[in-house]
Amino acid sequence: MPSEESRHLRSPLPSMDDTRGDTGDRSRAGGVEAPGLTPPVRPVPHLGPRLSPVRPSRLQIALFLLTVVSTLLVGALHEGVDPFAAPFAWLHGLPFAIALLSILFVHEMGHYVTARRYGVEVTLPYFIPAPTLLGTFGAFIRVRSAIADRRALVAIGAAGPIAGFLVAVPATWIGIATSQVGPVPAGATLELGDSLLMKALVRLIHGPLPAGQELLLNAVGLAGWAGVLVTALNLLPLGQLDGGHVAYALWGRRSRLVAVAAIGVMLVLARQWPGWIAWCVLAVIFGLRHPPLVDPERPLGRWHQVLGVIAFMLLILCFTPVPLRIHE
Numbered sequence: 001m002p003s004e005e006s007r008h009l010r011s012p013l014p015s016m017d018d019t020r021g022d023t024g025d026r027s028r029a030g031g032v033e034a035p036g037l038t039p040p041v042r043p044v045p046h047l048g049p050r051l052s053p054v055r056p057s058r059l060q061i062a063l064f065l066l067t068v069v070s071t072l073l074v075g076a077l078h079e080g081v082d083p084f085a086a087p088f089a090w091l092h093g094l095p096f097a098i099a100l101l102s103i104l105f106v107h108e109m110g111h112y113v114t115a116r117r118y119g120v121e122v123t124l125p126y127f128i129p130a131p132t133l134l135g136t137f138g139a140f141i142r143v144r145s146a147i148a149d150r151r152a153l154v155a156i157g158a159a160g161p162i163a164g165f166l167v168a169v170p171a172t173w174i175g176i177a178t179s180q181v182g183p184v185p186a187g188a189t190l191e192l193g194d195s196l197l198m199k200a201l202v203r204l205i206h207g208p209l210p211a212g213q214e215l216l217l218n219a220v221g222l223a224g225w226a227g228v229l230v231t232a233l234n235l236l237p238l239g240q241l242d243g244g245h246v247a248y249a250l251w252g253r254r255s256r257l258v259a260v261a262a263i264g265v266m267l268v269l270a271r272q273w274p275g276w277i278a279w280c281v282l283a284v285i286f287g288l289r290h291p292p293l294v295d296p297e298r299p300l301g302r303w304h305q306v307l308g309v310i311a312f313m314l315l316i317l318c319f320t321p322v323p324l325r326i327h328e
Contacts, residue, residue: 051116056124067127067136071097074135078219097135099171099223101127103164103230104139110163111141111156111242118152121145134226149298150249157245158311161231165314168227172198175221176205182216184327191327192217192225193273193320195232232318235311237262238283239290243315248290249300250308259288273322 056064075093076083083090108125115122121144128137147153194202202215209215217225237247237258247255263283266276300308 051119051121054122054124060124060126063129064125064127066129067139068097068101070129070131070135071100072135074133075100075219075223078222093219096219096223099175099220100134100136100226103167103171103223103227104136106167107160107164107230107234108139108141110159110161114159115141115143115156118148118155119145120147120152120156134222138230146294149293149295150252150300151298151304153245153293154249154300154304154308154311157242157249158307161235161242161311161314164227165231165318168224168231169197171220172201172224172228173205175218175224176201176215179218179221180216181206181209181213183212184214189327191325192222193322193324195228195318195320197228197317198225198320228318229320229323232315232320233279235315235318236279237312238279239286239288243311244290246308246311250305252296255290256288259283269321273324275323 072090072093073083075096076090077093078096079092081089081092083093104127105125112122112124123142123144125139125141127139129135130137147156202209206215215221234241235243235246237243237255239259244255244259247258251258263280266280270276270280
């Protein structure tokens with residue numbers, strides 16, 4: 001998190017003495033004040049901090065291109081195509097790559113646009129390519145100046161998950177609608193866990209699944225499922241995660257108790273999915289305390305409180321207790 005306070009350049013509105021003038025024979029000419037002429041009307045200065053322009057670095061561009069390649073290759077594999085079998089076989093991975101990268105990009109830009117709106121210096125997204133089930137470890141932005149108050153914190157923290165969720169839901173809907181219901185495959189298979197949202201969408205689109213049948217999710221559906229999972233993981237009320245920002249904005253120092261409770265829940269769930277242990281370890285390593293704000297005493301407005309509640313409602317809706325399991 002940032003270590004420098006953002007510099008707010010504020011100017012008072014011009015007084016009546018500054019703007020009023022004799023309405024007699026005075027006039028304006030070319031914005032220049034001259035004897036016998038009314039002074040030009042001066043624009044009110046921007047009341048927020050001045051932010052430097054942001055451009056992607058070579059590293060960010062390279063990481064994004066590598067992530068495009070990795071998600072294309074993984075997407076083709078999910079479609080049952082060898083991406084190296086033919087010159088353009090990797091194009092079969094386009095639906096997966098477009099869906100997943102759109103969710104990640106919109107999520108991070110939600111943070112970026114909101115942070116800039118509140119006068120916080122942030123970078124453009126860094127994408128992380130990886131040889132995993134999804135072809136990426138996600139993306140992140142770096143905050144380069146202090147966050148002013150709890151209002152800015154809750155808005156910045158909640159904006160990313162909410163924006164990503166708005167893309168993940170239609171992607172998931174399309175994926176589920178175009179996927180087939182079939183018999184459970186024989187042998188050991190990787191089974192994706194269900195959130196409340198996934199269960200609701202599957203039932204709404206396909207109805208109750210017959211006994212011995214399951215939804216064979218296609219690549220777009222997998223990207224949507226991943227987007228829903230990423231939304232929930234980011235909203236966990238831990239340290240520097242989006243949910244940690246929202247929790248600190250809502251409850252201040254008491255948010256540490258919420259983080260401890262969240263770790264307790266994950267340790268219980270680790271009996272079903274050991275991956276939660278890794279999340280607990282990371283939470284302890286990065287710390288449960290939140291960096292201080294410039295003005296922590298400024299209270300939240302009603303709209304900002306509602307925004308925090310919406311964020312944690314999305315956590316409940318998207319949370320997947322057991323994200324992955326081996327079905328035998």
